[in-house]
Amino acid sequence: MRELTYAQAINEALLQNMERDQRVFLMGEDIGKYGGIFQVTAGLLDRFGPDRVMDTPLSEAGFVGAAVGAAMTGMRPVVEVMFIDFTTVCMDMIVNQMAKIHYMFGGRGKVPMVLRTNIGAGRGAAAQHSQSFHAFFVHIPGLMVVTPSCPYDAKGLLNTAIQEENPVLFVEHKKLYATKGPVPEEFYTIPFGRAEIRRRGRDITIVATHEMVNRALRVAEDFSREGVELEIIDPRTLRPLDQETILDSVRKTGRLIVADEGTVTCGIQAEIAALAAEEAVQYLQAPVLRVGSPDTPVPFSPPLEQMYIPDEEDIRAAVERLRAYL
Amino acid sequence: MRELTYAQAINEALLQNMERDQRVFLMGEDIGKYGGIFQVTAGLLDRFGPDRVMDTPLSEAGFVGAAVGAAMTGMRPVVEVMFIDFTTVCMDMIVNQMAKIHYMFGGRGKVPMVLRTNIGAGRGAAAQHSQSFHAFFVHIPGLMVVTPSCPYDAKGLLNTAIQEENPVLFVEHKKLYATKGPVPEEFYTIPFGRAEIRRRGRDITIVATHEMVNRALRVAEDFSREGVELEIIDPRTLRPLDQETILDSVRKTGRLIVADEGTVTCGIQAEIAALAAEEAVQYLQAPVLRVGSPDTPVPFSPPLEQMYIPDEEDIRAAVERLRAYL
Amino acid sequence: MELSRHQLLSLYTTMVRIRLFEERVQDLYARGLIPGLAHLYVGQEAVAAGVCGQLEPQDYITSTHRGHGHVIAKGAELRYMMAELFGKKTGYCKGKGGSMHIADVSIGILGANGIAGGGIPIAVGAALSSKLRGTDQVTVCFFGDGSSNNGVFHEGLNLASVRRLPVVFVCENNFYGISVSQKQHQLIEDISVRSIAYGMPGVTVDGNDVVAVFQEAGKAIRRARAGEGPTLLECKTYRWRGHHEGDPNQGRRYRSMEEVQKWMERCPIKRLEQTLVAKRVASRKGLQEIWERVRGEMEAAVQYAQESPFPEAQDLYEDVYV
Amino acid sequence: MELSRHQLLSLYTTMVRIRLFEERVQDLYARGLIPGLAHLYVGQEAVAAGVCGQLEPQDYITSTHRGHGHVIAKGAELRYMMAELFGKKTGYCKGKGGSMHIADVSIGILGANGIAGGGIPIAVGAALSSKLRGTDQVTVCFFGDGSSNNGVFHEGLNLASVRRLPVVFVCENNFYGISVSQKQHQLIEDISVRSIAYGMPGVTVDGNDVVAVFQEAGKAIRRARAGEGPTLLECKTYRWRGHHEGDPNQGRRYRSMEEVQKWMERCPIKRLEQTLVAKRVASRKGLQEIWERVRGEMEAAVQYAQESPFPEAQDLYEDVYV
């Protein structure tokens, strides 16, 4: 199959949706002539013109709120917030408006929009351009939160997101933008709430998101050679979360590691660990371990930043710890 | 000892700090002539004048950011954000500035300020005035998060918060404002990171925050009569969190319930459950249960809102479930 | 342009409906029958009536925490409103929203909003949407003087101006944001000057003169509909009641009773009444009949609300997602 | 008021230091020696030099993502800056902040900021603080045209105006926010008109004329110091490089090379040079010596940075809390 990068896959999903559905349009900062800071929207302005690919002023609350209003009145906006760090300047629009309107209005009115943004450190962009606090959006009822880990999923999940009637936080990962993978040319969707088992194994379950999936897969190869078989589950959407697939695996292996790039305290890792402690405690044969970023802001200096990012070493260390319980 | 309400206890802490330390001043909406929407700052304008008790324009990002700048330059601002729901309009100032400046600047500069706000449903104020998403602030390294559950703690913890060199989110609880309790007249502090064991018991550990503490205590009385002894731990500060006290109790009882008024998914409950699953899994004799608000926005209608609020019934149901494991 | 008899009576009736609705709420609230928060619109009726009097059914509005007047003027049904305030299942939001969140997208009401200023970007988006869909719908965005200091005011007006969107920003300057007077919260006198920052026209009008509001709003709305872009329309008015029911002594903590009194003498309804009678558009008796009729409607609305059931347990979990 | 020889040469030297620092960064970045993001200030030197030339050491500034010029002009040491850009432990932020977060509170630099506009409320707070502490410190708040559309601009300026705070808001209008031209992001031409919204004076000045900037900034700063309140000072200028190093072809995606060329001809340093020579304040040779001396400083700074150690592992966990 043809290969695309993660960024290209997202670009293609945007393009195909805009072709199929006149209601779909894009707003964001520097998504037009510039093509988006990560080139995700490159070429779309030329193709669809400035009414459907809108470069906005530097006003996240303004344009995210405008997307809410447009979505309520018949459009299907897809907005780009350049970095998840900047969702803080439009948090009211996300948390109090976008997420709650359908409920608050007793089902009158809906907000079918997608907010695309990205997480992840590793580009030397320091504490205000490198965060991964997507767990907060999972904490807010009314939102759906999507975390594609490969080009194929990026396209399929974004197609689903744009067709979805509910507001979706589509959380991309900076490190993945340039990674390649097979992506069908045709339009396809991937249902929300269905995890993908990326690797089967009997010994330890690793629930991993985004780039942590790839990191975990690499670690799994090494351990496999030593006879330890890791099962790697990619939830793909964090809300809705495919609890059953995760729990089935935990019940089978009795050992769980959760790996996500967010800081550990009150992160996604905690949610999935708590799920296991609540629904499968009697199967747990070892401590549930969490792999994630340390509880510090993201440092700039490359050696510190490399230490900061949860990587193969961190996963390996967790697996080693659980080995004692095999 | 003299009794004060929770609101009065906070008021007294503000007053005593303003008397002791000229650097302390207050900003917020309607905290002056009006005395604060919950009357927490009543009388302070008259006492200290409009330079130290400032009614601000409706501009949370403006005045919370101004507090950051004032704190960096030698003052000790205490700001009030009327409802935690409104922290969404100043989230950048909290998450990207206040929390990160000390680290981002490599230790040059500090932000000794307190942001007071409140959580909790129950006043028929609906989805945008009743939230309890304090877990998000616990997710952000650089902040300290305080959750007083009684008048005594409110005063002592606020005293500590105002003397603290780091930025503190001081999370009050609406339902508690009117509750009374003994409060010493003199100035006293309560150290951060020390949980209080509100009740000792051998069978089940309940970690509870804010009003959930009182609810749990009432439930504990009932169960005690039936021979089931609950141990109730109030962390008092969620960051720093007194992990040892919690874990010691879990190791003793082998059963854990976490009760907080936030929505359950990715909440504080998850963090503490994950802690137990990581550090004390071999002691767990039963599922770790989470009591909190359901995953819905806060509804207006009184019967729905009553159902929404996690109460004695919810705690009781959790205890009943764990009883099977005694 | 002179208003027709029909137009004048229609403005009058709208104001009476708002006034009586709010008085009814005040009473029910005092008796503990309405829970939660109620921010009443009494005294400001001319703004909602005058502005919405210029709107078509398919036009949009965004409203505020003090929104009863706006939604009544836009055509909301009193009984569904009242049922909502009671928290009943038959209310506009099935009892889930309450006073601060009344919405009916089908008649263009995109919702009251508990976040002061929160409706501004939403209104801009609705206007963008109608422009993209090629309709001639106009959006009116209501907000107060206090909210004109919120950052979203700035972002919303700028965005609307660069895109020349069909939206009218109606700032109801009632001189207070809760307890903070306009003098304390901004140095300018006319909020309409803020339009300059966006290269947008700005107008200030006497918000207690429903005819003046109607006429100025008409110009702005026609301008928007013609594709000429947004306008900032400031209406100076006053709220008679406290910030919300429960604000002690109607705000005695921060304003004098003389000030309140002075403004009550400028009652927008009385003012129109005098014109109507003087110009012989209606007789005192004819006007009295309007009050009676509306009182009847109000009775029916309250009865409807009271007889309606509360939501059931499982409703709590519904409507989180479509 | 005529500037003294000393003042003129000092402004000149500051601009040269900024220019050479940025050119050095450009080169080091291209060679992969500086990681992360670098937003260069080349072309805008007159603004930082002119404004900060009026400040006392105890005065404050808040800076932006494009902050090297501001902090150099405020007195930051080049070697600590350079070490910070390299991510070294000896840098201003121990390598934790990088280009976008240089700060030194002890000399009044309250930090560059990665959030466009994020420094505005912080500057307002610093000004509030000096007012409360009874000092005569002034705060200067730098930000760009793009950032003037962020809601915090509105909230910050309004708050400063109602409290009459000693702060000068310096908007560097370089006609672009990344790729979006001013025409696309706001309908107004002079951003200084936005001061009207806050009852604040607003001035526009040629931001490539360092003497003009120095004089206008002087007025605003004296006004602030005298307790007469804030000013919005717009300086029109232009960035020569792309938005950040790595922006292809210095921004060819969104601007013409003719436009860039036109502005390069208005080089603020050359302009001052001509005046200095014409007025015989300095000889070409004397000016050349300044460049040489600053080149030497730059060499030393780079060497310092290169020879400095990276932070160690445990540094990651330090400085989260005091």
Ligand SMILES: Cc1ncc(C[n+]2csc(CCOP(=O)(O)OP(=O)(O)O)c2C)c(N)n1
């Ligand atoms: C972002 C935000 N901050 C604070 C509040 C609390 N609050 C509710 S209404 C109000 C004052 C609003 O004043 P104005 O806009 O003039 O409207 P009015 O009440 O006068 O109609 C405030 C501060 C809020 N709802 N939202």
Ligand SMILES: Cc1ncc(C[n+]2csc(CCOP(=O)(O)OP(=O)(O)O)c2C)c(N)n1
């Ligand atoms: C809140 C926020 N939104 C978006 C960005 C991304 N961004 C960085 S610089 C910039 C443009 C800023 O333009 P301007 O203020 O004119 O400064 P200039 O780059 O021209 O110096 C943008 C959009 C940001 N840093 N912060």
Ligand SMILES: [Mg+2]
């Ligand atoms: Mg008002």
Ligand SMILES: [Mg+2]
């Ligand atoms: Mg610019």
